[in-house]
Amino acid sequence: MITTIVRFRLAPGESHEAALEEIRRTIPIYQAAGPALIRKAIHLDAAKGEGRSIYLWADRASAEAFFARASVMIEAKTGHAPQVEYLDCHVLVDNAAGEVRFG
Template identity: 40%
Template sequence: MITEIVTFALRPGTTRQRALELFEKTVPRWRANTALVRKYYLFDGVQGRGGGVYLWSTLEDAKAAHDTAWCDQAEALYGDRPRFEYFETPLIVDNTD
């Protein structure tokens, strides 16, 4: 498994409510991506940052989902070009079961 962390600066003054509205626009795309295992949306109102934490089966799946076209769309939507970090995820603890 691969954990991908994507972050970007939000436009100045973006509230939590506005960020949520923007994030909700992207939900159908991620629900339709069968390679995605799980996604968490991130918001930091103090630092004016947003992003997501994604769990993928492979690094190739992660990079395919966040290609240049996606980066262009994200920049238009949020106001900043996203940055990416990738981590091998050898173990997961899930306390929801």
């Protein structure tokens, strides 16, 4: 498993509500990633004009393929390429599912 931490800029002057609406509009993109994308969490700070997303992927190749496309879209919208950090995920404790995974 691979965790990615993505730091991105919001569009200039974008409010929290507008950023959430944009995220709602893009949800089908994440759903289309299928089982390779296990989880995604999003943090927005409109006051600072930035956000972070944390993803859990089944494998690095799927994550890299996704961000090759998504980075282009984010840069076109905001004028800034996102920063993507890839981290091996060795243990996942999932209390909601009642399971522990070792990767």
